[in-house]
Amino acid sequence: MSEAHQEFGAPGGLFRRLRDAAGRDWTGYTWHPFVQRVSDGTLPLLSFRHYLIQDYLFLIHFARAKALAVVKGESLAAMREKAAAVLAILDETKLHLKYCAEWGLSEAEVVKVPETAETVSYTRWVLDRGLSGDILDLEIALAPCTVGYGEVALRILADPARKVEGNAYQSWIDTYADEGYQAMARAAAARIDALGESHGGEARFARLSADFAEAARLEQRFWQQGLDAG
Numbered sequence: 001m002s003e004a005h006q007e008f009g010a011p012g013g014l015f016r017r018l019r020d021a022a023g024r025d026w027t028g029y030t031w032h033p034f035v036q037r038v039s040d041g042t043l044p045l046l047s048f049r050h051y052l053i054q055d056y057l058f059l060i061h062f063a064r065a066k067a068l069a070v071v072k073g074e075s076l077a078a079m080r081e082k083a084a085a086v087l088a089i090l091d092e093t094k095l096h097l098k099y100c101a102e103w104g105l106s107e108a109e110v111v112k113v114p115e116t117a118e119t120v121s122y123t124r125w126v127l128d129r130g131l132s133g134d135i136l137d138l139e140i141a142l143a144p145c146t147v148g149y150g151e152v153a154l155r156i157l158a159d160p161a162r163k164v165e166g167n168a169y170q171s172w173i174d175t176y177a178d179e180g181y182q183a184m185a186r187a188a189a190a191r192i193d194a195l196g197e198s199h200g201g202e203a204r205f206a207r208l209s210a211d212f213a214e215a216a217r218l219e220q221r222f223w224q225q226g227l228d229a230g
């Protein structure tokens, strides 16, 4: 599927407009060389290991940012949904700990690893967008993360260079290719479309678009730190 990215958000909706406006920043994130090397199985294990440990630390702070969406939720239904999403993020860390256990690293050891500048800058930026803005500002800062990984998985599945047999990263790919995850990513894009309608997305497009592209660049740097560690 060469048009993998067309999966998320409705035509003409806020999500697709933001993604299209982000252009190369978005493609540079969802088809970063790190992702390509996960797909063809050539990513050095040291790169993956660095990435995964930092991603574990990332998820802790990302869960805090998602918890802000409970605080800023505008209905009981929204608050329940966000509270469930916080738990889902904390669950995602189990995949990370499974890998770490295979490398002989315990949770106690992983949490002692210092956060890199890439991890701090991305997570604290998301928290700041949530603290200083409204629910739409927060969701725009969060969405590239959730929806982007959905697109990353679709791009890998469609990649002619993909290594299926004996790919060391297959269980990581499976996590995001999973239909449950894909449905969540589609729902996140649909929510951006709906918030765009209800919260003046059109009038706020310049700022939202700058934030969306910033998140995509922060994601690129997050992959890059893994490559640099290999």
Ligand SMILES: Cc1ncc(C[n+]2csc(CCO)c2C)c(N)n1
Pocket (backbone or CB within 6 Å): 055, 058, 059, 062, 088, 089, 092, 145, 146, 149, 219, 222
């Ligand atoms: C750097 C980085 N960006 C995105 C994700 C993906 N992700 C983060 S939280 C979550 C659950 C749903 O929101 C998902 C899928 C990641 N793990 N690491």
